[in-house]
Amino acid sequence: MTLSAPARRRPRDRRRQILAAAATLFWSEGYHRVGMADVATAVGIAPSALYRHVRGKQELLLAILDEHLARIEAVVAAPDGDLVDGLAALTLERREFGLLWEREAGHLPAEESRAVRHRLRAVAAGVAAAGAEADPANAELRAWAAMSVIDSPAHHRWTLAGDRFGDLLAGAARAVLTVPLPAASGEPETPARPPGLAPASRREALLAAAIRLFGEQGYPAVGLGDIGATAGIAGPSVYRHFATKTDLLLAALHRGNEALWLGLHHALARAGDAEDALTRLAADYTAFVADNPEIVSVLVSQTIHLPAPHRDELRRSQRAYLAEWVALLTAARPDLPAPEARVLVHAALALINSLARVHHLAVRPGARERIATLAGAVLAAGS
Incomplete structure (x- = not known):
């Protein structure tokens, strides 16, 4: 059998x-x-x-x-x-x-x-x-x-x-x-965003349109034709400035990344010590995110669409930027191990990235100061 x-x-x-x-x-x-x-x-x-x-x-x-x-x-x-x-x-x-x-x-x-x-x-x-x-x-x-x-x-x-x-x-x-929050005062932080003016440079107009569309719709959903149409530039003319959609994404990411580094250098130059620098950084970063929600959305979620060499290079720069926050936090809190400081910095940045891009939260009177205060509470957690 x-x-x-x-x-x-x-x-x-x-x-x-x-x-x-x-x-x-x-x-x-x-x-x-x-x-x-x-x-x-x-x-x-x-x-x-x-x-x-x-x-x-x-x-x-x-x-x-x-x-x-x-x-x-x-x-x-x-x-x-x-x-x-x-x-x-x-x-x-x-x-x-x-x-x-x-x-x-x-x-x-x-x-x-x-x-x-x-x-x-x-x-x-x-x-x-x-x-x-x-x-x-x-x-x-x-x-x-x-x-x-x-x-x-x-x-x-x-x-x-x-x-x-x-x-x-x-x-x-x-x-x-x-954490106690500062009292709300004054008018809403930012009224409805005006249409603004287009730059004279066609390259800059294309980059601004790409940042907006990538941030609102995501990189895969946007084509070069969409970007050209938003910028008011005919399709073939787009290729005179950017050969591929990837080139536009790379330019957008570098623009946002360099803006973050510039803000960090300004905060460091004005600060009296590490704790003061963190307070300034939280406030400046909150304002940057609230003023530039699309470019922050691109930085947070669209880097993965870059080819590997460019993606790795940009992520190295992003890790170095985060390391500056960690260095300041461990200087302000010498008892805090660096790995724990890294977790808290990630949490504080995630908080700002989220709240400052939610329109109805970000436009309330005193919203930016409150968001920065909440981020500061994260950085001080466990102390």
Whole structure:
């Protein structure tokens, strides 16, 4: 008698394995560089088996965001347990969500993207309701600040041993939920943005149009024809200034990167000591982000579209810029280990990048001072 081989059974958590593998690949390589076959290989299954769970890459991205957002919603809705600790632990378990949402949401259908955005606003409302802030506007600002801090590991790969990472994130989030905020005063920070004037230089006009479109729509969704049309320049004339769309992206990223370095040098030149320099940097960086939301969006989420040599060069410069903040923070707080300072700097910058680009938050009276104060509370966390 011949014994047949035992039937192979599909693991019960196969779908979760697929989502976890795809999230890691999309996070590290970019949605545009990852194919369904790559995901199948990472899970160790045939592509045909992958399609039993999802019909395509777009559905896979939406499933990743939906799964993680559902877990966030469960933490916020839980009647017991510490909300901040729960969100910090969830982020460190699967840290890809924030960057995938910011960088890759343009690949989703508009209706699904709106649905995710609505759910995120509901999460922020839940975080605000759980806090002790009586003023509704301040409660909303603090909630988004805490969520940005907790989500900041999505934007870097640093880690800390043991429970220290989670404790540090949770402590920074609690700091922004409780730090005294300056009183609101005066008119809204920035009224509706005027159309402005176009530069006389056609090259500069193209670069300005590219920065705006890349920041609003994402690099993959924009063509050279779109950029030329926005700048009022006929298609063939674009090629006299930029041979490829990649050249425009590279120019946009260098423009933003150099602006950050210039702001840092100005802050250092005016500062009396490291603590003063950090205060100035937080204020100057907040103003830069609020005044230039599109170019910051390009810096935060579009670098991955550069070819490897240019991407590596720009990331080295970005790491060097961040190292200047870390050096100042460790000089101001000699008891703070450099790895922990790096985590706090990432969290403070993520907070500013997020809040200063949310229009209804950024235009409130005193918003910039308050955002800079919240960033300062992150840098002082655990002291």
